[in-house]
Amino acid sequence: MPPRGLWERAGRTAYLAFCTAVFVFLIAPIVVIVPLSFNAEPYFTFTEGMLRLEPAAYSLRWYQNVMGDPEWRHALLNSLFIGVAATVLATTLGTLAALGLTHPALPGRSAIMGLLISPMITPVIISAAGMFFFYSNLGLTQTHLGLVLAHATLGTPFVVITVTATLAGFDPNLYRAAASLGAGPLRTFRRVVLPLIAPGVISGALFAFATSFDEVVTVLFMGGLEQRTVPRQMWTGIREQISPAILAVATLLIAFSLLFMLSVEWLRRRAGTR
Amino acid sequence: MSSKRPADGGVFALFGPQLRAVGLVLPLVAFIGLTFVAPLATMLSRSVYDPVVAAALPETLRLLQAWDGVHVPPEPVFETIARELRTARQERSLGRVATRINRVRGGLRSVLTRTARRVREAEGPAWRDTLVGIHAAWDDVQTWHAIRRAGERFTARHYLHALDLERRSDGHIAPRPDEYRVYVSLLWRTLVVSLSLTGLCLLLGYPVAYLIAHAPPQRANLLLLLVLVPFWTSLLVRTTAWIVLLQTQGVINSTLVALGLIADESRLAMIYNMTGTMVAMTHVLLPFMVLPLYAVMRTIPRLHMSAAASLGASTIQAFWRVYWPQTLPGVGAGSLLVFILAIGYYITPALVGGRSGQLISNMIAYHMQTSLNWGLAAAIGGLLLAFVLVLYLVYDRLVGIERMRLG
Numbered sequence: 001m002p003p004r005g006l007w008e009r010a011g012r013t014a015y016l017a018f019c020t021a022v023f024v025f026l027i028a029p030i031v032v033i034v035p036l037s038f039n040a041e042p043y044f045t046f047t048e049g050m051l052r053l054e055p056a057a058y059s060l061r062w063y064q065n066v067m068g069d070p071e072w073r074h075a076l077l078n079s080l081f082i083g084v085a086a087t088v089l090a091t092t093l094g095t096l097a098a099l100g101l102t103h104p105a106l107p108g109r110s111a112i113m114g115l116l117i118s119p120m121i122t123p124v125i126i127s128a129a130g131m132f133f134f135y136s137n138l139g140l141t142q143t144h145l146g147l148v149l150a151h152a153t154l155g156t157p158f159v160v161i162t163v164t165a166t167l168a169g170f171d172p173n174l175y176r177a178a179a180s181l182g183a184g185p186l187r188t189f190r191r192v193v194l195p196l197i198a199p200g201v202i203s204g205a206l207f208a209f210a211t212s213f214d215e216v217v218t219v220l221f222m223g224g225l226e227q228r229t230v231p232r233q234m235w236t237g238i239r240e241q242i243s244p245a246i247l248a249v250a251t252l253l254i255a256f257s258l259l260f261m262l263s264v265e266w267l268r269r270r271a272g273t274r
Numbered sequence: 275m276s277s278k279r280p281a282d283g284g285v286f287a288l289f290g291p292q293l294r295a296v297g298l299v300l301p302l303v304a305f306i307g308l309t310f311v312a313p314l315a316t317m318l319s320r321s322v323y324d325p326v327v328a329a330a331l332p333e334t335l336r337l338l339q340a341w342d343g344v345h346v347p348p349e350p351v352f353e354t355i356a357r358e359l360r361t362a363r364q365e366r367s368l369g370r371v372a373t374r375i376n377r378v379r380g381g382l383r384s385v386l387t388r389t390a391r392r393v394r395e396a397e398g399p400a401w402r403d404t405l406v407g408i409h410a411a412w413d414d415v416q417t418w419h420a421i422r423r424a425g426e427r428f429t430a431r432h433y434l435h436a437l438d439l440e441r442r443s444d445g446h447i448a449p450r451p452d453e454y455r456v457y458v459s460l461l462w463r464t465l466v467v468s469l470s471l472t473g474l475c476l477l478l479g480y481p482v483a484y485l486i487a488h489a490p491p492q493r494a495n496l497l498l499l500l501v502l503v504p505f506w507t508s509l510l511v512r513t514t515a516w517i518v519l520l521q522t523q524g525v526i527n528s529t530l531v532a533l534g535l536i537a538d539e540s541r542l543a544m545i546y547n548m549t550g551t552m553v554a555m556t557h558v559l560l561p562f563m564v565l566p567l568y569a570v571m572r573t574i575p576r577l578h579m580s581a582a583a584s585l586g587a588s589t590i591q592a593f594w595r596v597y598w599p600q601t602l603p604g605v606g607a608g609s610l611l612v613f614i615l616a617i618g619y620y621i622t623p624a625l626v627g628g629r630s631g632q633l634i635s636n637m638i639a640y641h642m643q644t645s646l647n648w649g650l651a652a653a654i655g656g657l658l659l660a661f662v663l664v665l666y667l668v669y670d671r672l673v674g675i676e677r678m679r680l681g
Contacts, residue, residue, distance in 0.1 A: 008589065019485045022478050023497070026504050026560060029515035032525060036518060044518045045528040093302040100298030105291040112299055114670065119310050121666050123618020125635040126655045129642055130313030133320055133652070153309040156302060214508045217620060221642060234510045238517065238625055247518070250511040261506040265499075 030254060037062055037247035044244065062248035072249070075233040082144060082229060083212040086151035090208040093152075094159025095201050099193070101160070102167040113160075120157035124217045127154070132221040142224035150218040155208030162207065166200025199267040206264050210257070314659065321432050321652035327424045330362045330371045331355065335425040338418065343443070347418055352401035355421075359390040377647065378431070379420035385411045419443040432653035457637065457654065464634040467552070468616035472563075474556050475612050476605065479563035483604075486564075487571035498568070505561035513625050516554040520545040520626075546628030554622045559615055563608040570604030607673045614665050618658060634658060 040059040041047050049057030066072050097116060100106055119127060131150050132141060140146035170193075178188040194201075216231040223232065230249065237246045328335060334355040341347045362368040368390050376383035392408045405412040423431070423441070434440055434447065438455040441447050449455070486497045504512060519525045527541040536542065544550060574597065582592035620635040627636070634654065641651035 011589075015481060016485075019482050022482050022560075023500050025478075025557065027500055029512060029519055029557065030504060030507055032519060033511070033515050036525075044521065044523060045525050093305050096298045097302035100295045100300075103291065103295035103298070106295035106299065107292065110670075110674075112303065114666075115311075116302060116306060118666070119306065121614060121662065121669075122310075122314075123615075123620070123635060123658060123662060125618055125620040125638050126317070126659050126662075127310065127313070129638060129651055129655050130315075130317035131309070132313075132642065133648070134313035134316040137316070149309050153306065156306065160302070210506065214510070216510065220639075231508065231510050234514070235621075235625075238510070238514055242517070246514055250508075250514050253508045253511050257506040257508060257511075258503065261499075261502055265502070 033247055034251050034254065037244065037251040039244055039247075042244055044242075044247075062244045065243075065245045066248050066252075069245075071228070072230075072233060075228050075230045078144075078227060079213055079229040079231075082147050082151055082227075083209050085144075085148040086155055086212045087205050087209040089148065089152040090155035091159050091201060091205040094156045094204060094208075095163050095197075097156075098160050098163035098167060098200075099189075101164055102170070104172075116160050117157045119153050124154070124215070128218040128221045131218060135222060141222045142227065144227060146222050147219060147227055147229075150222065151212035151215055152208075154215060154218070155211045158207035158211060159201070159204035162204035163197055163200045166197045170196060199270050203264045203267045206260050206267075210260055213256075317652045318656050318659075320649055321656045322430065323428055324374065324649055325427050326367070326370050327374050327421075328427045330365075330367050331358045331421070331425060334358055335422065338422045338425070341418065341422075343419065344415065346402075346413055346415055349399075349402055351418075352405050352412070356389070356393045356401055356405060359386065360393055363390040373646075375420055375424040378424045379416060382411065382417060382420060385409045385417070416443060432649040433656070435650055436653040436657055457634075460632070460634050460637060461657075464617060467548075467555075467633060468613050471552065471555055471559060471616045472609050472613045474552075475560050475563040476609060478556070479560055479567055479608065480601075480605075483564045483567035483571055487568050487574075488576055501561050501564045501568075504557065505565070509558065509621055510625075512557060513554055513622050516550065516557065516626060517545060520550060520553065545626050546631070548627070548631040550626035550628065551623045551631035551633070554626050555616065555619060558619075558622060559612045562611050562615060566607040566611065567601065567604040570601050570607075574600050603673060607669070610665060610669045610672070614662055614669070617665075618662060 035050065036044065036046070038058040038060065039047065039050065040057050040061065047057055101109060101113060101116075106112070128150070131146075131153075135141050135146045135150075140149070174192055174196075175188060178192045183191065213229075214231055216229075216235050219227060219229050219232045220235065223229070230253070234246060234249060237243070237249075334351060337351045337354055338347065341351070359368065362371055368387060372383045372386040375386060389405060389408050389412070393404070402412075411417045423429075431441065435450075436457050438450050438458045439447050440450045482501070486494050486501070489497060517524070521527070522541045522543065524545075526544070527536075530536045531538050531541065544553070578596050578600070579592050582596045583589070587595065618635050619633060620639060623631050623633045624636055624639065627633070635658070638651050638654050638658070641647045641654070
């Protein structure tokens with residue numbers, strides 16, 4: 001639509017300026033962290049040296065600091081272990097459920113869907129409180145297993161949603177075609193269904209892993225010293241002795257999430273489900 | 275599932291398609307039932323059920339059933355409670371009992387622990403005189419009312435507490451004294467903050483979603499990434515980022531000082547207060563508004579606006595009468611999502627909210643971790659859960675849970 005007059009052109013400029021400001025608001029905080037993590041001084045602002053781009057003002061000391069710290073290494077191992085285990089559990093159960101949910105013969109579909117999505121909608125503080133009460137009765141608090149179960153629970157809705165969305169475009173005739181060619185259900189699943197829904201399954205798995213990798217409330221309530229994860233360690237860092245080492249971890253996490261985001265976007269485009 | 279069965283039908287062929295579908299869904303339904311529904315049920319039962327005092331003082335409570343509630347109870351009640359307190363001390367349950375009775379009436383914890391300790395050497399038969407000698411509170415009917423109340427296995431007192439109410443000794447329900455009223459105002463604050471955040475996100479998100487939805491594909495993808503990056507970035511990272519930007523020695527304040535816009539000693543307090551909570555939470559929640567709006571807007575042909583314009587509508591008219599109504603499903607979805615997320619938010623207010631920027635979920639965490647008043651934490655959680663459930667049903671009515679998409 002070509003601008004029809006001066007007012008409209010002014011309005012259009014104001015509109016674009018507004019949108020630019022919102023984009024800056026969204027991105028700037030994340031971008032600012034990265035250079036500050038290379039600060040040679042223990043400050044949270046740009047030193048004069050940094051602004052003059054002097055090499056001496058930048059250093060890797062906070063990265064060395066983090067890498068050399070056994071607590072952070074332990075936290076990373078915990079995060080990876082709990083994240084991978086929870087993702088495998090959530091992806092398996094979620095994919096099976098999505099296959100059932102898209103089956104035309106399933107009774108009470110929307111009620112079941114509502115139940116399976118509910119961990120995503122319930123405020124985590126409530127889920128975590130409930131899990132603390134229930135899991136402590138079973139002796140599962142302060143164990144890795146307890147956190148794996150908790151994180152898998154929080155991750156399943158993402159798998160259900162992404163796989164269901166992929167299956168919405170699935171042609172049921174393919175089941176019959178495979179069967180007529182003599183394939184049993186398992187073989188049909190492995191050779192026909194899985195390759196087609198793989199992008200949905202993988203992005204669901206990435207969502208589930210990202211959920212676990214960023215989760216801190218259940219870890220705060222249920223985890224002990226042995227179960228400290230990276231977000232838990234950051235939480236302590238922010239609350240107690242905020243040092244630029246936190247910014248180094250944050251920068252690493254930003255790189256990590258960019259990788260995740262690009263993978264999911266790439267898969268989404270490949271699957272053509274938008 | 276056995277893969278040894280012949281390939282011409284497999285294990286599923288034995289059952290109808292309906293059973294097969296149910297069989298696929300069942301494992302996750304069972305899992306969610308066990309790891310999510312059962313925990314929530316446990317929490318809700320905690321909010322109304324507490325057997326600790328009833329288990330420790332069974333005889334005392336039985337005798338108090340027959341008590342008139344006006345005069346100090348008769349001698350046998352004193353004798354029984356002395357015995358049961360002594361047993362509770364030996365079995366190490368006294369602390370939990372005293373804490374619970376103390377929550378009904380402040381100050382009774384020390385009365386009970388001191389009595390349990392001193393009553394060991396004490397002898398009958400004048401139990402009443404002995405106990406009153408240990409602490410005068412035993413001569414006060416309110417003490418006995420508190421014990422009787424704390425002894426109820428099923429109780430509404432946590433919910434009353436969460437609503438700043440209490441049951442007086444004559445049984446009627448009344449507001450708590452002013453200085454103890456915390457929760458209702460905090461609930462209101464949470465509600466107001468969540469509504470403001472929703473409005474703010476809509477105000478910021480709508481124009482941006484419009485821009486992305488109607489940009490040429492190449493540019494739209496790039497702009498969409500600018501929304502997706504914060505969406506994917508760790509919550510703790512984003513919160514850290516806002517601390518770095520907003521704190522008194524932070525980037526924004528230092529820049530303002532360096533530019534001479536503010537004096538060094540009058541740096542702005544933008545964090546560890548409500549401002550910090552609002553700014554950081556808007557940043558966290560904005561993508562949840564933009565993405566559903568974008569999903570709806572990209573299905574609306576731009577031709578509609580042009581058609582309205584060619585029929586003589588001004589841009590504003592064309593927008594308001596033609597475009598805006600078609601985006602309402604997205605507005606509803608985004609707003610409800612943001613509101614539901616905002617009302618239960620914990621991490622961000624806890625880290626950047628200071629004292630004035632706390633919300634109701636911080637109170638749940640406080641009672642879970644610090645005061646250890648789990649019954650009250652469960653009751654506040656129960657209230658919040660009921661509220662979210664209602665919103666969830668509204669969302670299902672308006673948008674449909676099955677239509678929920680990510681990004």
